[in-house]
Amino acid sequence: MTIEDAQKPAPIIRPATVADLPACAAIINDYLDQTEWLPRTKSHEEVAGIFTAELLQKRTVLVADAGGEIAAYVSVADGFLYAIYIAPGYRRSGLGKILLDELKRQYPAQLELTVFELNEAARRFYEREGFHEVPERRDDKTEEGVPTLFMRWRSAA
Ligand SMILES: CC(C)(COP(=O)(O)OP(=O)(O)OC[C@H]1O[C@@H](n2cnc3c(N)ncnc32)[C@H](O)[C@@H]1OP(=O)(O)O)[C@@H](O)C(=O)NCCC(=O)NCCS
Structure with a gap:
């Protein structure tokens, strides 16, 4: 299913409340359960x-x-993107871009993040949205045992 499906209302972006937090935790827990290359x-x-x-x-x-x-x-502080997780039924429908564009508005100078090297879908997404790897900040010693890449977006202005 995609967000274009008639039965699904178009998502609105808003600040999370405490009541939303269990749903956020469920999205990342499902992702961890379903992602074989990422040890929990x-x-x-x-x-x-x-x-x-x-x-x-x-x-x-x-x-x-x-x-x-x-x-x-999405979770962000001081221009560092800690998390962006889209529930499976809503992926590849432009929602990630909508959220990232909102964060670019909030942090117009730059945004930074880390991404697991094996997360090819997310790397492709970030590259498409103008992020570039900062090679010297690669981390080969993560808790998960999967290296992370450090990526940065800077406004063209
Ligand atoms: C990565 C993620 C945030 C992207 O959000 P999204 O809403 O799916 O992204 P959009 O629809 O705005 O953009 C999709 C683009 O991202 C890339 N992409 C996303 N998923 C992909 C996949 N499975 N394979 C290849 N490219 C993919 C492609 O460039 C794609 O464009 P296309 O559909 O025209 O080929 C989302 O798929 C997600 O939540 N994934 C699981 C959690 C995760 O990996 N989070 C990032 C942690 S660092």
Whole structure:
């Protein structure tokens, strides 16, 4: 299914509330369950435990709300993108770009992030959206045992 499906309302982007946090945790927990190349280093409960009211004070968390269903979330602070996760039924429909464009508006100078080297879909997405790798900030010693690349977007202005 895609967001063009008649039954699904177009998602609106809004700041997350505490009530949205279990849905955000479920999106990332499902992703971890379904991604074979990424070893799980935190239990479902530990992941859910990250999604607290304190998180909303430390970071800007935005959700894509599709008629009450949380289709995606992003988490950012100081121009560093900590997370962007789209629920499977909403991927490749432009929602990631909509969320990233909103973050570019909030951080017009630059945005930075890390991405697992094996996450080819996300790397292609970030490259398409103007991010470039900063090779010297590659990390070969992650907790997960999968190297991460550091990527940066800078406004053309
Ligand atoms: C990566 C992600 C955030 C992109 O969001 P999205 O809403 O799917 O992206 P958009 O629809 O705006 O853009 C899609 C583009 O991203 C790239 N892309 C996304 N998924 C892809 C895949 N499975 N294979 C190849 N390219 C892919 C392509 O360039 C694609 O363009 P195309 O569909 O015209 O080929 C989303 O797919 C996702 O949440 N993935 C799982 C979680 C994840 O990996 N998060 C990033 C952690 S660093």
